[in-house]
Amino acid sequence: MDRSPLAPAAFPSLPAIAGVTLRTARAGYKAWERADLTYIELDAGTAVAGVTTQSKCPSPEVEWCRDAIPLGAARALVVNAGNANAFTGSRGRAAVEAIAAKVANHLACLPSDIFISSTGVIGVPLPVEKAEAGLDAAFAAAPCDWEQAAITIGTTDTYPKGAKASALIGETRVDLVGIIKGSGMIAPDMATMLGYIFTDAAVDPGLLQQMLAAANKRSFSCITVDSDTSTSDTVLAFATGKANNARLRLMDDPGADAFAAALADLCRQLAHLVVRDGEGATKFIEIRVEGATSDDSAHRIGLSIANSPLVKTAIAGEDANWGRVVAAIGKAGEPADRDRLSIRFGATQVATHGLAVEGYDEAPVAAHLKGQEIEIGVDLGLGEGRATIWTCDLTHGYISINADYRS
């Protein structure tokens, strides 16, 4: 698959995070030569937080993580690429337990300290013997860099995705690094979104969870490629504490705000990287909704616009079709008043107060739509609620990837 036209020029330079050791190996989950098992060791004392798919039919890995996250401690992360192990019943669950037991034995820790994700084809139980042989190979492998790990967790991704952020907690600099995979919400090989964040900051797991949940609400929850939610979507954050900052325990602690802002920034960067790899995407679309009756209402209206096939195809066609935006707002089921509604493309108002702006200058709109970065602004004129949603256009490429493929 060709690299997405919206991809960054290169994988960024990312710092090492003290207490985090990356290794990869080839478990051979598919008949390919690439590494497909990522094993990330975390020093003792690492705190963990996580958010997972809202799906009512999650994978056993998601169920495992949901159970382990509240315990707050992590010693390792295992990511299997090529087999999602979803919809595999008790055999899938047994595979997850076997992996956790093997790694816990290797590290002399609790199985609940081991976090596991799998992504790839579904309905086929993860082959335990391949996972175990892959882990043995990974245990013996030389450490690798972030780019190698980002490549190895990927499936249908057209480029590896990583980002960084940093913050000062008192006088102590802390670093955050994230890697992520995903290109549709799900895709031929279940291109689940799996994101992992590592920081050397010392943060209590309860506070880390609170900060991750807040960051998630303004990042991963604000992106959509095709409105489809995977059974395996997972974002985990690990804090090793090796920076030896004054430990963050409460949002009121000095530096907590700065760390939360850095975490939110990193999550937004990672979320954008997923949208930029949206299947068939040729344009990155930012939808800014304001004037809604609440932030939640603005969020739902933004998602309704972002998920509208007609809006997405209009942008693909570089067409300033604000009528389709109106229709998408109307169907969101949220408070809206046609006669107070204003819509802009880029900086140009095309409709205000329920009417097309007569004789608006079409040249800047056309120029804006020809670009790769599209902004749609909606003002509902009702209140103070606002939200920003990111998505991509819907093109022949999406159909080719998803219809011209056989499972």
Next chain:
Amino acid sequence: MDRSPLAPAAFPSLPAIAGVTLRTARAGYKAWERADLTYIELDAGTAVAGVTTQSKCPSPEVEWCRDAIPLGAARALVVNAGNANAFTGSRGRAAVEAIAAKVANHLACLPSDIFISSTGVIGVPLPVEKAEAGLDAAFAAAPCDWEQAAITIGTTDTYPKGAKASALIGETRVDLVGIIKGSGMIAPDMATMLGYIFTDAAVDPGLLQQMLAAANKRSFSCITVDSDTSTSDTVLAFATGKANNARLRLMDDPGADAFAAALADLCRQLAHLVVRDGEGATKFIEIRVEGATSDDSAHRIGLSIANSPLVKTAIAGEDANWGRVVAAIGKAGEPADRDRLSIRFGATQVATHGLAVEGYDEAPVAAHLKGQEIEIGVDLGLGEGRATIWTCDLTHGYISINADYRS
């Protein structure tokens, strides 16, 4: 636009309905030579019922109909094709009032007896002078047949759509005829769904409304092409009473059940005709959900499957990708238990109780998916709730129609 491959072979033979007179004229809403104004006169004493879009940003025509339906009486229907008159503020409203006033004057009735729909481009107020000239031409025109009326209400439709049903009320035969237009929920020219049903039965408007609402719930509310809801969707039912049956007033009246069944059958036929003209559609998909905790829950799960781009592209690709069906069920937000879920394509179970059926016979599944009529069965194994939803596949044709077009 080529006729949809899913279209019926020909427009059906439909009976005249006593008390209903059809005429068409060219108002010239667009630069085309075709008739674009449909004027349908209804004899005095005609009862009316209607259902309209759930959109919070409806067209002034929809607002007009919403106000007039509860009054229960109708003398005429005017349908404008080529201009939706949506998002046009007070000028759009004034155009609707002018049309109602002119027809009411012609028929010496109340303006609220006149029902109006418009479909086509949005954001441009309906030109009143063209509407008035078109009406004058229609008043003077010779009556036409159902097919001509069905053609005239159409915009992006690739074929005219009509159907019939009949029932016995006591010893009296009553006939029902419906015409409908629509191909996406909305489309380049706002291919709104507009449906009109005419019967010679004598039915009180309150009962007709009750029956139409019930029929709508199992027909028009169960179809989706692209999840997009138009600002103008409208279905109206007119009952002239000319059959002189014992007037139906209550659901318990003799023959009311039979009439309601015929109405429901007609609505389902009309709904299917819209799906069969889905933009770019090559396959008609029936999704049967059972075992849900309630009928409403089954309905939402069915729509989640039907609106999933990944399910729709899988069917386009003739791929029995039940994993995408699982994902669509999981994201519906309704009660579902992976380990109780069963899925079939056609008559073949491909997954039961949370696991792929090992070694299921792929030949009948492949043969089924190669056809034009696809059935997906889902049993949630939780309760008695059931629903049937109809949709079409998502193809390159949809993208071509919606992205390669400029407004």
